[in-house]
Amino acid sequence: MEKKELRELSLLLADIVRDDDIVRHISALRNYHFETYTHCLRVCLYSIRLGYMNDVGEIRSLGRGALLHDVGKLDVPLQILDKKGSLSDVERKIMDNHPRFGFQRLQGPNYDRERKIAVGHHEHKKGAYPRTDSGRVLMPTALALEKRNYDLLDFVFTQIVAVADIYDALASRRSYKPPLKKDDIEKILSDQFTGDTVYVGQMLSLIK
Numbered sequence: 001m002e003k004k005e006l007r008e009l010s011l012l013l014a015d016i017v018r019d020d021d022i023v024r025h026i027s028a029l030r031n032y033h034f035e036t037y038t039h040c041l042r043v044c045l046y047s048i049r050l051g052y053m054n055d056v057g058e059i060r061s062l063g064r065g066a067l068l069h070d071v072g073k074l075d076v077p078l079q080i081l082d083k084k085g086s087l088s089d090v091e092r093k094i095m096d097n098h099p100r101f102g103f104q105r106l107q108g109p110n111y112d113r114e115r116k117i118a119v120g121h122h123e124h125k126k127g128a129y130p131r132t133d134s135g136r137v138l139m140p141t142a143l144a145l146e147k148r149n150y151d152l153l154d155f156v157f158t159q160i161v162a163v164a165d166i167y168d169a170l171a172s173r174r175s176y177k178p179p180l181k182k183d184d185i186e187k188i189l190s191d192q193f194t195g196d197t198v199y200v201g202q203m204l205s206l207i208k
């Protein structure tokens with residue numbers, strides 16, 4: 001990372017955590033589920049770096065949204081978050097709703113882009129969710145589109161956070177799996193991410 005980018009990144013992160021409301025959300029996550037908290041920090045860093053690589057505007061919103069993308073996991077019981085075996089249908093349904101729970105938590109004008117990132121961060125993944133009771137996939141972006149203006153930047157942001165999210169889930173130890181090796185990460189990331197493949201290449205280049 002270049003010195004200038006590192007300096008910008010530090011300033012941006014300092015700016016993001018100066019917001020008491022953001023700190024309140026992220027502290028709640030840290031106290032509730034430390035693994036999700038550290039995951040959110042890493043996804044935030046990756047997303048901001050991808051944002052710089054793509055020269056996107058409103059990078060502060062991207063960072064804030066990435067930091068809070070899994071805030072909806074506060075509404076998922078710990079026995080589901082930490083379950084080692086596979087989830088039952090009911091547990092899966094609750095877990096799959098965390099993007100929507102996040103959307104509900106991030107209300108108010110200060111969270112316009114952030115809540116769209118939260119609700120859409122699993123949309124660019126194979127088998128996107130959440131689903132309805134009948135199993136039909138509810139496209140969160142479409143949900144957001146219906147209620148708010150949804151623009152190109154929201155589309156780019158949800159893709160950037162999605163690729164960082166999938167990468168980090170594969171590269172990290174979870175209660176149900178060890179961290180994967182680089183070759184496997186590359187293969188699975190390319191397979192699971194349904195957005196623009198440019199972001200996959202950029203994500204992988206970040207960690208070389």
Ligand SMILES: [Fe+2]
Pocket residue numbers: 069070098099121122
């Ligand atoms: Fe998530």
Ligand SMILES: [Fe+2]
Pocket residue numbers: 039043069070165
């Ligand atoms: Fe996540």
